[in-house]
Amino acid sequence: MAETPLIRLEDVWKTYAMGDVELHALKGVSLTVERGEFTAIMGASGSGKSTLMNLLGCLDRPTRGRYLLEGHDVSGLSADALAALRNRTLGFVFQSFNLLSRTSALENVELPMMYSGTPSAERHRRALEALAQVGLTGRADHHPSQLSGGQQQRVAIARALVNRPRVLLADEPTGNLDSRTSVEVMAILQALGATGITVVLVTHENDIAAYASRVLVMRDGKLRSDTRQVPVAAVPPPAEEAGSADGREGGAA
Amino acid sequence: MNLLQTLRVALRALRRSKMRSFLTALGIVIGVAAVIAMVALGDGARAQVAKTFESMGSNLLMVLPGSTTAGGARGGFGSLPTLTWDDLRAIQNEVPSVRYAAPQLRTTASIQSEDLNWTTSVTGTGAEFFAIRNWPAAQGALFGPSDVDSGTKVIVLGKTVADELFGAGATPVGQQVRVKNVPFQVVGVLAAKGQSPMGQDLDDAVFVPYSTYLAKIQGGLKNLIPGVIAVSAVDSASTARAEQQVRALLRDRHRLSDGADDDFSIRNLAEFASAQKEGTATLTTLLLAIAAVSLGVGGIGIMNIMLVSVTERTREIGVRMAVGARARDVLLQFLAEALVLSLAGGVVGVALGLGISFWMARAFGWPVMFRADVVLIAVGFSGLVGVAFGLYPARRASRLDPIQALRFE
Numbered sequence: 196m197a198e199t200p201l202i203r204l205e206d207v208w209k210t211y212a213m214g215d216v217e218l219h220a221l222k223g224v225s226l227t228v229e230r231g232e233f234t235a236i237m238g239a240s241g242s243g244k245s246t247l248m249n250l251l252g253c254l255d256r257p258t259r260g261r262y263l264l265e266g267h268d269v270s271g272l273s274a275d276a277l278a279a280l281r282n283r284t285l286g287f288v289f290q291s292f293n294l295l296s297r298t299s300a301l302e303n304v305e306l307p308m309m310y311s312g313t314p315s316a317e318r319h320r321r322a323l324e325a326l327a328q329v330g331l332t333g334r335a336d337h338h339p340s341q342l343s344g345g346q347q348q349r350v351a352i353a354r355a356l357v358n359r360p361r362v363l364l365a366d367e368p369t370g371n372l373d374s375r376t377s378v379e380v381m382a383i384l385q386a387l388g389a390t391g392i393t394v395v396l397v398t399h400e401n402d403i404a405a406y407a408s409r410v411l412v413m414r415d416g417k418l419r420s421d422t423r424q425v426p427v428a429a430v431p432p433p434a435e436e437a438g439s440a441d442g443r444e445g446g447a448a
Numbered sequence: 449m450n451l452l453q454t455l456r457v458a459l460r461a462l463r464r465s466k467m468r469s470f471l472t473a474l475g476i477v478i479g480v481a482a483v484i485a486m487v488a489l490g491d492g493a494r495a496q497v498a499k500t501f502e503s504m505g506s507n508l509l510m511v512l513p514g515s516t517t518a519g520g521a522r523g524g525f526g527s528l529p530t531l532t533w534d535d536l537r538a539i540q541n542e543v544p545s546v547r548y549a550a551p552q553l554r555t556t557a558s559i560q561s562e563d564l565n566w567t568t569s570v571t572g573t574g575a576e577f578f579a580i581r582n583w584p585a586a587q588g589a590l591f592g593p594s595d596v597d598s599g600t601k602v603i604v605l606g607k608t609v610a611d612e613l614f615g616a617g618a619t620p621v622g623q624q625v626r627v628k629n630v631p632f633q634v635v636g637v638l639a640a641k642g643q644s645p646m647g648q649d650l651d652d653a654v655f656v657p658y659s660t661y662l663a664k665i666q667g668g669l670k671n672l673i674p675g676v677i678a679v680s681a682v683d684s685a686s687t688a689r690a691e692q693q694v695r696a697l698l699r700d701r702h703r704l705s706d707g708a709d710d711d712f713s714i715r716n717l718a719e720f721a722s723a724q725k726e727g728t729a730t731l732t733t734l735l736l737a738i739a740a741v742s743l744g745v746g747g748i749g750i751m752n753i754m755l756v757s758v759t760e761r762t763r764e765i766g767v768r769m770a771v772g773a774r775a776r777d778v779l780l781q782f783l784a785e786a787l788v789l790s791l792a793g794g795v796v797g798v799a800l801g802l803g804i805s806f807w808m809a810r811a812f813g814w815p816v817m818f819r820a821d822v823v824l825i826a827v828g829f830s831g832l833v834g835v836a837f838g839l840y841p842a843r844r845a846s847r848l849d850p851i852q853a854l855r856f857e
Contacts, residue, residue, distance in 0.1 A: 249851050252770070254769075254770065254850045254851050254854075255851055274774070274775060275774045275775070275776075278769065278772050278773065278774040278775075279772065279774075281769075281770060281771065281772045282771060282772020283772070287770050287771065289854065293763065293766070293767045293770075293854065294767075295764055295767065297464055306767075306768070306771050307771040307772055309449050309453060309457075310449060310768075310771065310772040310773050310774070310777060311772065312449075312450070354771065358772075
């Protein structure tokens, strides 16, 4: 087990047909991610980082090349088998939270377990546990519209980790958050990394990438650099300093 | 996801937009309510027609004598007596599918009680007549074969005649009436039958033994029956066979050669009744066709709203797929919503339809019949409509690309 890397991409290409023109979103990416790594993928828009994320998340299949997840080639799996991987092995956190509206935080967190056939009582218990893990005890009955952006993203993280995935994929998780809540969310992701969950994060902000232990930079569908670094510890500023924290804007657009 | 969970998720989704769900299901509600009310009323009407024909006599055949032709003017059925008393006995004894046969000799006469008089139809007949017509006595008794054999002067009154001669609610049994100045003793009053399908008052008649009729009221030819013969078949299925057998018997007895026309005619009232029933069946079919159209329209309404719903919830579908929903899970979820909508519409429609039928039954005195099978079929059919029209939107939802769906604004 220890020898097989968690994620291994071998010369992966992704090509979209746009009418007559072929658009190469990924041009031969090879990559290995070990268990417990906290990896940030950076790059400008159009660099292929979102495509790479979708492939890693088994939402899409590579046009060419192999994707080995825990040593198994998943590039040829059926749609149902990919759904099962997304359900059990992978967890997603999105920039826009993507919680179900008019549905309580608890039920949002229970959602992945609905598709894994977890019995109702255990579903309930594990969802409450996951909410506690992201510091949202007591908010289980709140609907997304009653929660702040940071709280919504924490619900989304609870949902991503409730089925105990191997990999947590976060696509610009702080893009819609102000700097203070961004740090809070990064602190949670770092804490998860410390428990052994592998985190892959897409961002285009250097100070967010600084919390990672490894930074990959993409340009024009290829990996340009791969740097290992000592991560900055995410320590949320105390509440009274929140307003005067560094002037980073909320919103990624 | 198991089916129970799928159903619960569907219910919650529908509860979130109550007004829209209600309006969507309304088409089905109206369609099903129409089916239930129409069938209940149609069945009631059919039952009433059947009951009316039953009152005319069960499995009844009428054998009429031939017609005269004088100087080119044809006299019509019954104008020439061709049926003999021997024919009557032969029909009674030799045709296996005949249960009873009785002569009906008819005239119109004035009848006097002590204080009043009434002109009505007087029929001389046999004791079997009352069995042929399913006609019991309400008071007293009917006359029997011994009265016919000995020609006793007894009379059975129809309800209308009894009321006219003795007043409503009187008990005329044992009293005397005079027919053409001959005194008759009233032995019984018949149960009320009401109107024939043609509007004739069946209770405006009196009955005497045919032997007495021939001796005291209107004499006839020695061997020929001056009237018609009423025949009842052994059961409703054998009326056609009885008709055939009676015809063959009479042709044989009258020595008619193969090419010759019948010198008598047979009317099969059971056939008339079944023609009437077919009429109401046609009506019911028509109404069901209309109901099917309205259910179809309701189904299209469901499909329309489901398509809107799939588009609105594209992101939700993307999220569900991202956290592990298979295409099948998404398909079932939307199919369950369509099914719940249409089934709920069906159930509400049944309640509404029953309510309307009850109301019409009470307000207009229309006969109404309820059939559990129609209720089940209506609900089942509305479920079918839900699945049929929900399938396309559900398939569309299940075939969404999760990446596109997650990006959908």
